[in-house]
Amino acid sequence: MAEQTLSRPAATTGETRAAVPRLRRWVPYLLLAPSVVYLAVFFASPMLQAFGLAFTGTTGRFGLESIRAMLGDDWFWPSVLTTLLLLVVLLPVQFALAVGMGLVVNARLRGSGFWLYVFLLPLGVSELGAGIAWYSIFVQQGWLNTVLQGLGVIDTPVIWLDYRDPVRVVATIVLAEAWRSTSLILIILVSGMRAIPRDYLEAAEVFHAGPWQKLRYVLLPLLRPTIRTALIVRTVLAFEVFATVVALGGTGTDVLATQANRAYTEFQDAHLASAYGLVILVVSLAAVAVILVSLPVRRERGE
Incomplete structure (x- = not known):
């Protein structure tokens, strides 16, 4: 009896030690649980409801009535083309700017920290505020025409926001969005650049690699993820551009986001607005799939 009594604490201690690893396995799931609940309540549930609205008509019957109405809308295909054009032009411009700004910040020169704060300032401006600010620049009596006339470059004000010339309007939207949101890409790239060991760049310098060679053969491959x-x-955020388009393009330029808003506010048709939202989701997923296929990481290539 005494031996059994003495052996109980040791057994209890062993069971406690064995239970600790089991508890640790559940810690990541417990930490992720609040985020999962939040996403399920505020994202997954509304998304499923939107899918239901997109595939039901005004009569409440399940079908493709809303999809047909969207495809029959005269502004549907122009809004799709404008959205894709905005994405195709905006993404390379912002990436090139972000890489250049990231190299300036990562050079660790005197004042590089100051330039980082300067580059991040536009993030504090809302999308609508940026659109209004750039509207004051491109409007016929705005800052740009005033400066160009003062320098003698032009004699009469140029109508930059000519709604009969959608390419010019899209160009102004690209400039406004590039100024406002390039810093978002910059933050991600700078964090990746600072995670790269300096040994790689020093080894490239030993082999007399120039700045362009170090960027192409060292930094960009290591920055692939x-x-x-x-x-x-x-x-994903480019498909949600709304306020900048409204501020600069007005009613003459439409993207998928503005069409979804118009369907809900002007036509008061939640089913049609949900159909536009479904298209935005599908096109976003397709664009993300293209990026994943085009930029595989080393493990995915089996190297």
């Missing part, structure tokens, strides 16, 4: 993340985030 970071670049992919940055492009995916910016691509």
